[in-house]
Amino acid sequence: MSPQSALDRLAAIVGAAHVITDPDTLTGYLTDWTGRWTGVADAVVRPRTCEEVAEVIAVCAADGISVCVQGGNTGLVGGSIPPAAGDSPTRLTIVLSTARMTDLDDVDVIGRSVGVAAGATVDAVDRHAARHGLRFGVDLAARESATAGGVVATNAGGIRMIRHGNTRSQVLGIEAVLADGRILRRWSPLIKDNVGYDLPGLLAGSEGTLAVITKVLFSLVTPPAATTVAVVAVDRVAAATELIAVAGRRGLVVEAAEIMTEAGIELVHAHGARRPVSEPAPFEFLIEVSGAGAVDEELFAAIEDIDGVLDAVAEPGPAPALWAARETHTEAIARDTSTPVVKLDVSVPIRSLPAAFDRLHAVPGDLGIGCRPILFGHVGDGNIHANFLDVPAADVHRVTEAVFSVIADLGGSISAEHGIGRAKSAWIGLGRGDVDLGVMRTLKTALDPQGLLNPGVIFG
Numbered sequence: 001m002s003p004q005s006a007l008d009r010l011a012a013i014v015g016a017a018h019v020i021t022d023p024d025t026l027t028g029y030l031t032d033w034t035g036r037w038t039g040v041a042d043a044v045v046r047p048r049t050c051e052e053v054a055e056v057i058a059v060c061a062a063d064g065i066s067v068c069v070q071g072g073n074t075g076l077v078g079g080s081i082p083p084a085a086g087d088s089p090t091r092l093t094i095v096l097s098t099a100r101m102t103d104l105d106d107v108d109v110i111g112r113s114v115g116v117a118a119g120a121t122v123d124a125v126d127r128h129a130a131r132h133g134l135r136f137g138v139d140l141a142a143r144e145s146a147t148a149g150g151v152v153a154t155n156a157g158g159i160r161m162i163r164h165g166n167t168r169s170q171v172l173g174i175e176a177v178l179a180d181g182r183i184l185r186r187w188s189p190l191i192k193d194n195v196g197y198d199l200p201g202l203l204a205g206s207e208g209t210l211a212v213i214t215k216v217l218f219s220l221v222t223p224p225a226a227t228t229v230a231v232v233a234v235d236r237v238a239a240a241t242e243l244i245a246v247a248g249r250r251g252l253v254v255e256a257a258e259i260m261t262e263a264g265i266e267l268v269h270a271h272g273a274r275r276p277v278s279e280p281a282p283f284e285f286l287i288e289v290s291g292a293g294a295v296d297e298e299l300f301a302a303i304e305d306i307d308g309v310l311d312a313v314a315e316p317g318p319a320p321a322l323w324a325a326r327e328t329h330t331e332a333i334a335r336d337t338s339t340p341v342v343k344l345d346v347s348v349p350i351r352s353l354p355a356a357f358d359r360l361h362a363v364p365g366d367l368g369i370g371c372r373p374i375l376f377g378h379v380g381d382g383n384i385h386a387n388f389l390d391v392p393a394a395d396v397h398r399v400t401e402a403v404f405s406v407i408a409d410l411g412g413s414i415s416a417e418h419g420i421g422r423a424k425s426a427w428i429g430l431g432r433g434d435v436d437l438g439v440m441r442t443l444k445t446a447l448d449p450q451g452l453l454n455p456g457v458i459f460g
């Protein structure tokens, strides 16, 4: 089958306007959010329905065409980008974009769930739920672009993870197209349903390597009636985790817990965000809490119990001005770095957070590289987003190695919530043992025997 004939058949399925081959238009789909990863593809294909996806994938399976699935393209590990020139194992490669798959089913208010098409954004799902007094349990700063399919495929964490768990724990059911074009539908609103293997759970975190997710049945949560947001300036990391514990003992529910450093605050301030507290402090800890009774009084009492607090401010939630300092970190870093940022999302046992911050801050000095570390993260989950700005291209590997060696030494994970993608595939052996990896490869081969779905992602 000639390449043009395959693209003609795809056009017959989705409409010629939705098979994009114009090089200028293609460009926007071929570089990732960080600018570190650029791939090549023969076309971007934009189906509208699950049935169209199934027909597209059947053509790809018949003709041996690689498929890179792309949602909002906000992933930070290069997984949403096709292989680079010369790296594709097949003659033709397409990007399958879910941008047109945005339908939202009616919210089941009693069952607290909603079915949404894969390309619906996190923000659209949340606003849809909010019209019924409910909330999507997943939230992240990329909410206006990141999609339902993307957050499931990466098993995203985000700012509400400390309260509601990761994306996998919000998935009740899934519809997906397998690598041979068959449609898998595990669609049950039941909270309890233990019939066999957890296939939706398997697809969560599969990064487009096992199937194309076309629709998700999410459980929804009830938002707190009111929250209080505080930013607490502290002189040590442990003060943040102690405050989470004390707040819990005082009956407060921790809705979010985020740590920032002075370097990060200085950076976002230079890019227009307000400083939450006036005086610089080694760390600033944002905590959002809910509860019955006088929540802000309880929170301030908890803050007074902690050694090392230098200052604190609080506002009733949602307190967007306080949140802005945290939420603008990723964008400010991307704008400020002179080379594509080396972005390493890692986690460590909570007791090891202070050591992790110390040792990661020391990486540039230890290596003798003049790059800038900016660390921040979802501190209640032991999650640190380690960003290194201005890293010369020749030193990216050394910085990555040094960070992962610290994390391995502390018993942590090389991927807390962003996945493996292309960025970390060379190090996957640090996170999983041989038998574990063997089982993962067996699953990959069973579900995608030709290796057409996202080649190079996770397994390198």
Ligand SMILES: Cc1cc2nc3c(=O)[nH]c(=O)nc-3n(C[C@H](O)[C@H](O)[C@H](O)COP(=O)(O)OP(=O)(O)OC[C@H]3O[C@@H](n4cnc5c(N)ncnc54)[C@H](O)[C@@H]3O)c2cc1C
Pocket (backbone or CB within 6 Å): 033, 068, 069, 070, 071, 072, 073, 074, 075, 076, 079, 080, 081, 098, 118, 139, 140, 141, 142, 145, 146, 147, 148, 149, 150, 151, 152, 153, 154, 155, 156, 157, 158, 159, 207, 208, 209, 211, 212, 213, 214, 330, 331, 417, 418, 421, 454, 457
């Ligand atoms: C400012 C900013 C803040 C962020 N904050 C967080 C955060 O707090 N927590 C967090 O976990 N992540 C965060 N991220 C990373 C990113 O937003 C998440 O990984 C998100 O889940 C990606 O969604 P997406 O739709 O953009 O997916 P994409 O980037 O398009 O794709 C990501 C991966 O999922 C696969 N994929 C996408 N859609 C499908 C589908 N329908 N079927 C199968 N596979 C699919 C892709 O092939 C790729 O491997 C942040 C990113 C930015 C830019």
